[in-house]
Amino acid sequence: MTGRLAPGEMARLWQVLTRADLVLICLLGLGTAGSFLHQQLGSQVGAEVVVEMDGEEKGRFPLGPPLKVSIEGGLGISEVEIGPGGARFFSAPCPHGICVRQGWVRRQGETVACVPNRLILRIVGSTGETGMDAISR
Amino acid sequence: MKGMSAREVARIGLLSSAAVILFVLEGLAPRPLPWMKLGLGNLPVLVTLLIHGVGAAFGVSGVKLLLGGLLSGSLGGPAFVIGAGAGWASLLVMAVSRRVAGGRFSPIGLSILGASTHQLAQLLIAQFYVGHIGLLSLLPLSLLSGLFSGGLIGLLGFWICKKIELEEHCPKGPRG
Incomplete structure (x- = not known):
């Protein structure tokens, strides 16, 4: 329990991500982009x-x-x-x-x-x- | 909670107090929008879930909400109910997906799932307070902030978990 990151440990952290993680991240990214576009393009300025x-x-x-x-x-x-x-x-x-x-x-x-x-x-x-x-x- | 060693009891107690402190401190910091906080108080909850399982995680979360609510003076108010409902919904989703997916999600993935659930549940519960709040117009910001805060908390949680426990308890997902 040294509390210190070994050299390169931070760089290896992304390898922690599993395929399911990546799918989840992509889905959320798509959801964000989709709802943002829907909002920007799909709705008009109100009266x-x-x-x-x-x-x-x-x-x-x-x-x-x-x-x-x-x-x-x-x-x-x-x-x-x-x-x-x-x-x-x-x-x-x-x-x-x-x-x-x-x-x-x-x-x-x-x-x-x-x-x-x-x-x-x-x-x-x-x-x-x-x-x-x-x-x- | 029978069959718990003194070591476990002590550690869960420490995690609970860390959750309360982080929750209250974060509440004092200025932030752009209410649904845009990092959720630092959920870091100990995530670590508890990873090391000690669902029951202990709900315990830590309960202590955090109750004491945090008392200390910040929000106990019983709308913000408290929204936060508590969203917190438990997110914990439930994390626990269930951990059980069902059996290690297919890393702690980071679990945390992102939890944070996103937290965001969506917040919006849904807030609807009951104010009628309809244009859920759709808040969705992009909420999803994005769930992704980032969940990712960061997950990364920190995984790292802390590795520092205080054996690596097997902080699964990387599919072995190797």
Whole structure:
């Protein structure tokens, strides 16, 4: 138990990988690339942003003239910034501010969720479709 | 847990405390997105699974979640439930694939499986809290981060396992 790597040991570590490992890694890589491409190519830029709380619509705004709205969630007020380029959480009362850091969304079906404040931003097309193939619950 | 030697009990205890410490320390570090942490707390869980088997691994994971949740103040909150559900789902998948595939996966492969399961389970459980969250739009990032964090944790786990146990307990997969 010297705690030290023998010379060349690190270089040999990749030999640890079995064929099953490599298949798994390739599948995950393909899955990543596939879902990324599907998302980038398969969905269009949305027309409206819907703000929801617990599945209930709290507001709906066109992705047009710049606008900032305040929405009351379960914890407090979240500010949503809307512009022609998309929508985002500008500020939130949640402890981590994850939704704020997630930044702008603009494609149909894209969402930002603030779990602590129970608010969701969702981009939809003009007729209200989400651009999703299906929603599983 | 009968028939366990004092050595095993002591080591599982040490692994549990390492899991709690790593879990809490990692929680303090800033990170870009919640589902993008390395999962350092799962490193001792993986090592426990490799050396002592499923039962002990669930024990270490349970201690990590309970004490880690208490220390970080997240016990019982949404983040805790999501993390606990995802953690146990990932452990279950690792244990089952270790049993079923019988050494076809190296510890690194197992860890990647576990990390990916963790990512997917997180998204699924989060759906119950917020309704639908556009699972599809988060999928690429989640899968990629599962691949990298799982690979890194697996590599570290394999190396640690080799340092504290006989090599047979840290199988490379098909012998040789």
